[in-house]
């Protein structure tokens with residue numbers, strides 16, 4: 452593991468690290484905040500998945516999670532959103548595909564299948580790496596995220612309900628396989644058979660029988676992506692039919708930015724901490 456940077460904050464350490472990922476066949480960078488309680492033993496770990504165009508740094512710089520994470524004794528891990536590097540296929544002028552737009556899935560189509568394996572990276576390789584290198588109690592994990600990362604958190608929790616004690620999201624893409632901003636990426640990563648897309652679509656996973664006990668979602672009413680891209684009412688309907696407990700808070704006047712996320716970050720951290728013990 453390469454230490455990119457460390458910096459003391461609220462008694463803990465905000466670090467940025469990189470490692471060689473076999474799964475993504477490139478070097479990957481991620482951020483970890485370790486609160487001061489780590490000196491007394493392993494701590495619960497909360498995974499934050501970021502949205503389109505982000506790296507590990509957006510939430511680290513603008514999410515405002517460290518003060519309360521320190522108080523609550525939560526380790527916060529913030530991975531990148533895609534593979535990157537000179538050998539990774541990309542489309543520089545397309546923010547909804549390629550680097551920064553990995554959609555937390557395992558691509559099956561060439562030339563993307565070699566590197567774009569963010570589902571396996573987030574659920575297998577990075578957890579094993581974090582467990583081996585940080586003071587974490589892997590029996591106490593939770594996951595949350597924003598937008599594309601909200602989609603990632605919901606789908607990963609639905610597919611691994613025994614691993615995560617809780618899941619929440621800020622303005623998640625709840626049905627990416629039918630939204631115009633994500634459909635083209637799904638087709639290019641997964642091929643034209645839309646049946647294979649269902650494995651990476653929260654509302655369709657629920658329709659297909661996957662379950663998670665409860666979700667907590669915040670959504671701004673002034674979010675420019677609300678009507679066409681995010682559509683939380685689809686998740687509301689799916690959860691209602693499936694008997695999944697969904698707390699959906701429509702936050703008046705808030706947009707899609709980190710000003711919205713940081714406003715409600717404390718509520719999400721407290722909600723997860725209450726379930727992580």
Ligand SMILES: N[C@@H](CCC(=O)N[C@@H](CSC=O)C(=O)NCC(=O)O)C(=O)O
Nearest residue numbers: 502503504505509546598599600708709
């Ligand atoms: N470049 C786009 C806007 C991209 C954008 O809003 N990205 C969001 C996530 S969107 C869904 O996954 C984000 O988190 N951006 C990073 C940030 O720091 O705000 C455009 O120009 O419209």
